Amino acid sequence: MARQPLSPEESARRLRQRNMALAFSLVSLVILFFIITLVKGVPLLNRAI
Amino acid sequence: MTYIADSDAVPGGGSPAAGIAVSDAMVSDYIALLKPRVMSLVVFTALVGMVMAPTHIHAALAVIALAMIAIGAGASGALNMWFESDIDALMTRTRGRPLPRGAITHDEALTFGIMLSAGSVLVLGLVANWLAAALLAFTIFFYAVVYTQWLKRTTPLNIVIGGAAGAMPPVVAWAAMTGDLSLPPVILFLIIFLWTPPHFWALALYKSDDYARAGVPMLPVVAGSDETRRQIIVYSAFYLPATLLPVTCGFAGLLYGGIAMLLALCFGVGAWRVYRLRQGGKAEQAARQLFALSILHLFLLFVLLLVEHISGVSPLMAPLAGWMAG
The missing domain is CATH 1.20.120 (Four Helix Bundle (Hemerythrin (Met), subunit A))
Structure with missing residues (x-):
């Protein structure tokens, strides 16, 4: 299925959108580990294993 | 399709002879890779498995465990779409998926699927226990490899045996709560x-x-x-x-x-x-x-x-x- 090439503006907009999503995911991951550590205590890995 | 750096050409890429293909995918295309409708059934059956378990873990951990089961299921869906884009393009039901549409490249889908698989298994192990994590890893492997890459194209019993993967979420959820089966x-x-x-x-x-x-x-x-x-x-x-x-x-x-x-x-x-x-x-x-x-x-x-x-x-x-x- 042939796709129409996107305009540079649209490409840039989508790249920004993806970067935002990536940043959001990374921040979520940090918060996630913070919550897990808070609930399970430190050191997390030792307790988990 | 946007191209950056010089490297091996990538399937799904288009024009330049050499370069890493970075698609113009939208976030919604990545969400579609996770098969959200299948994921909703996974979340629901896993939730029932959790609620029925006789022991309870901290609510925050339970929510995270449920999210990891959902993400693991989504990751296996992404790996399924990565492998099946050739046949997805031929079927009316699936030709609108991100890969056959050319919205996402194969490498992006594979990377996305592997990273989410590894991440969900790791976090489930940390948040709940390693039995649940191992069961989730087995489920992803069974769906993405045994069913998708082997059974689906070789036997009419594909969905009979492959159905085991779809039946696992409540088992994983129970194991996450109890550490046992x-x-x-x-x-x-x-x-x-x-x-x-x-x-x-x-x-x-x-x-x-x-x-x-x-x-x-x-x-x-x-x-x-x-x-x-x-x-x-x-x-x-x-x-x-x-x-x-x-x-x-x-x-x-x-x-x-x-x-x-x-x-x-x-x-x-x-x-x-x-x-x-x-x-x-x-x-x-x-x-x-x-x-x-x-x-x-x-x-x-x-x-x-x-x-x-x-x-x-x-x-x-x-x-x-x-x-x-x-």
């Missing part, structure tokens, strides 16, 4: 496992041209629609009694038992109509109805289990045992 999650597994063949064969009956075009050996393509209708009846005959096992095993009550029997009757009538109506528009309509009915059927059974456990309606065996003990 016992009879209830096995029965939940059995219910979903036996539900899968009639569900998918109903779909395959009215999409058999699609599957034939893509060369997928679904039962109607290989054995014909009459044999598929017979097999729907056979598997329904195993599935419907299995839906009553929660009552006989003592972890569901009369409310569940009564309604499950009525639902079994409805499902049985739907399956029988598919068996009897073999020609024309009515045959296709019956298959479509059974497909929709099967989703509703499984959903309602799990809603009943959830309602009974949340509301504390006593299971059948508990009052009986109390009465017998005097």
Whole structure:
């Protein structure tokens, strides 16, 4: 299925959108580990294993 | 398609001879890779597995564990789409997916699937226990490799055996809560496992041209629609009694038992109509109805289990045992 090439503006907009999503995911991951550590205590890995 | 740096050309790329292909994918394309509709059923069945577990973990950990099961399921969906883009492009039902549309490259889908798989297993291990993590890893492997890469293209029993992957979420959820396995999650597994063949064969009956075009050996393509209708009846005959096992095993009550029997009757009538109506528009309509009915059927059974456990309606065996003990 042939796709129409996107305009540079649209490409840039989508790249920004993806970067935002990536940043959001990374921040979520940090918060996630913070919550897990808070609930399970430190050191997390030792307790988990 | 945007190209950055010089490197090996990538499938799904287009023009430049050398360069890493970075697609113009939108976030919604990545979400579509996770098969959100399948994911919603996974979340729901896993939630029931969690609620039914006799022990409880911290609410925050339970929410994270549930999210990891959902992400693991989504990751296996992404890996499935990565491998199946060739046949997805040939089927009307799947040609709008991100890979056949060219919205996402193969490498992006593969990377996304692997990272989410590894991440979900790791976090589930940390947040709950390593038994649950191992079960989730096995589920992803079974779906993305055993089913997608092997069974689906080689045998008409693909969805019978592959159904094991879809039946695992309540087992993983139970293990996340208890660190152990016992009879209830096995029965939940059995219910979903036996539900899968009639569900998918109903779909395959009215999409058999699609599957034939893509060369997928679904039962109607290989054995014909009459044999598929017979097999729907056979598997329904195993599935419907299995839906009553929660009552006989003592972890569901009369409310569940009564309604499950009525639902079994409805499902049985739907399956029988598919068996009897073999020609024309009515045959296709019956298959479509059974497909929709099967989703509703499984959903309602799990809603009943959830309602009974949340509301504390006593299971059948508990009052009986109390009465017998005097």
